[in-house]
Amino acid sequence: MTLLITVFAAVISTVLWYRRKNDDMRLGTLCFLFWGASLMWLVDAIFEYAELKEAYFTPALEDLINDSFLGLSVVALALVIWLVRLLISDPKGSVRSALTKQLSGQ
Template structure:
């Protein structure tokens, strides 16, 4: 479930970044954070599925909670990066 939630977050962030053509608020950084994790978990899930079989997606409450926490952590890191760039005055636009 955390893989699905992170992938969804990556897609939504990419759509938002695409709509706001200028890279205001460093949305590209948030896209990279979510896409990086999504790609890595995709490889992890595919290898685990090929090696061990079973369900491809883990649909448990624990996995859902982890997904929410992971998405929030990514958002928090992006917020920190943007905050530092704003205070340093190096943010674009």
């Protein structure tokens, strides 16, 4: 489930990156985060499948819920990393202008 959620996040972020008009939102960061993790979890899934065989596709409900919760938490973490990177690099200068406005207001 974690793999599935991450793959969906990777696909959505890649579509958004492809449709972007400029690089203001730094969507590439999100794509690399999600695709990197998806590829690694894919390997994890292959090894797990080799061990569990068909039981891999019928997980216990508790495991399924835990994995879904983990997947959503991973997406949240990736979004926070992306947002922090975006605000620090500030490609549109929004943070800089907001800070300058506060300075001139004092």
